[in-house]
Amino acid sequence: MSRVSIAQPDVTLTLDLEGVIRGASLSEAMTGEELASWIGRPWAETVGEVGVDRVKAMVADAGAAGVSAFHQLTQRFPSGLELPMEYATIRLGGGAGLVAVGKNLRAVAELQSRLLAAQQAREQDYWKLREIETRSRLLFDASSEAVLLVRADTLRVLEANPAAIRSLGIAPGWDVLREVAPRDRDAVQAMLMRARRMGRVPGIMVRLGTETVPWTVRATLMAAEPAPIFLLQFAPAGLVAHGPPAEAVQLDELIEQMPDAFLVLDRDGVIRRANRAFLDLAQVGAAARVIGERLDRWLTRPGANAVVLLGQVQQHGSVRLFATGLTGEMGTEAEVEISALLGAGAAAESIAMILRDVSRRLSPQAPAEDPLRLALADVAAQLGRRPLPVLVRDTSALIERHCIEAALHLANGRRTAAAELLGLSRQSLYMKLARYGMDGEGEAGREDAAPGASD
Structure with a gap:
């Protein structure tokens, strides 16, 4: 014969129809309390102040409907112990009175307390991780070394720090192998295969871009979801022999100091380079916030947006004095004139663009x-x-x-x-x-x- 275990209440009270205690018993889990002093006292006098009205409601509900709903209250025992209890009251047949059965909620309260503590600990861990992530992001952006995060299964760039965008001309979403010179692609693929097996491999020399500039690249495999990623670190192969010429450095400084905004985009309208004047015009604090973004984020005027502008450039090769409006990140709109040129030869996939703010020379009535x-x-x-x-x-x-x-x-x-x-x-x-x-x-x-x- 199978045994059926029945959960016993921790407190059982026998009451008359007025709610006066006529008998009381405890379960084995609550031995050590003497309840004889409760006999003859109203049940409402043995509970906390908040529970008085609930006791009266349970007695009235049981007398009228035969059973009351469950209510939580604080039960005060003769020894001075106070426990959270959950009671329900049932009416006995005839005029036999009522029975109140109560369950000790201390275990539930402890579980709730533990759950709350676990939630608080989890939240603290979350903010610690956020702090670590923020520090890593600051180091990633501030690094003078070109760094790319590349998805291992597709070899597409997930993230590129400002140094990589500036030095390599590579933006997020690009296929990193397409930026490597054809003769070095097999070596890069072999290096990545070794990185899959070993986790980290020594650097090799590769040539990037149409100018086949040599770089030393190191690969490290990192775990991530939904797929692992490669951390690629680039350094110039020769600081003296292969460093940028002085003329190029001076040209970069001049472009950065230009009073008019200057951009370099690809044919899809993705920004690859921006000078300080454009950052001011777009109300952006750092170049990393615009590199890799599309120009139509700021040029949205109907009939004179980025799509129309790029279509004209690709159709005619150049555009002069294209009038439109540029909306900054803070919502300020400026009237601009744009001149753009589609590159040729090695720069055939790039578009150079100058944006001039003409808001001051337009009359207020315009x-x-x-x-x-x-x-x-x-x-x-x-x-x-x-x-x-x-x-x-x-x-x-x-x-x-x-x-x-x-x-x-x-x-x-x-x-x-x-x-x-x-x-x-x-x-x-x-x-x-x-x-x-x-x-x-x-x-x-x-x-x-x-x-x-x-x-």
Whole structure:
């Protein structure tokens, strides 16, 4: 026969219908307390002040419904001991009275206390780890040695410190093997394979970039989630023989001291170099916060954003006096003129760009004379008079029309080129021109061939 264990209450009280104690017993876990002095006393007199109302409620509920809900209270024993208890009261048949059964919550309270202590310890460990991570990040950014963190499975750059971005011209997201000269790629792959087995390997000499500048690179394998990473440390192969020429150093200093903002980007619009003037214009404190970011983070004006600018540069090779607005990290907008040049030869994948802040030479009335801003102001004036969906629809139509006009202006009226700038098919552009009444000769500029024909 199997045995069934029944959990016994720690305190059992027999009560009359008024809540007066007629009998009391304790479990074996609570021996040593004499409860004879409780007999004949109201149960409410043996609990803490907070529990008086709860005792009265349990007695009333059990008398009316036969059983009460569980309530927690502090039970005061004759010896002076006070324990947290959880009680429920049950009515006996007929006029036999009530039974109150209580469970000692000291073990639960201890568990809760331990849990709280564990949570506090875990939080302290978390902040210690954050402090260590912050220190590591500061050392990583402040290091004069070029350092890359490369994902081991894809060999793509996860992070690059400012020295690596400045010296190597490598930004996060790039394939590190593509930056190595073809003749040295097998040696780099062999070094990384040894690093997988041994954890750390001596350095080898490799050549980077189109200029095949020699560097000494060391690899260390580090555990990380979801995949291990390589820590690659780069140092010039020869400080004297292979150091940068004096002319290059002077040119770098001149670019850094230029009063106008200067950028070097790749064809995707990712910033590879920025001088101090651009950092001030973008309201950023350190170059590491802009290197690897896309230019469209700051150039967002409809019809004159970074996508339009880069499209013009790649189509024509250069752009002069491209007028737009640059929004800084603090929300301040500056009117800028941009001149950009697509590189050639070894620099064919790079775009050099100069941004000049022209806000001071624009009259204070100039922003108010912008047709788009005037039209948007008219829409905003209708707030409260027209439903919000109608206002949103009108605003979207105004911006769309403005972007089409700007694209046609940049494309000298050629609709096919304007459609490419807008990311639309030519047929879609014709439909939008007809919708806004811009399909006439006066508004659309020089006509292309009929839809479906080649330009």
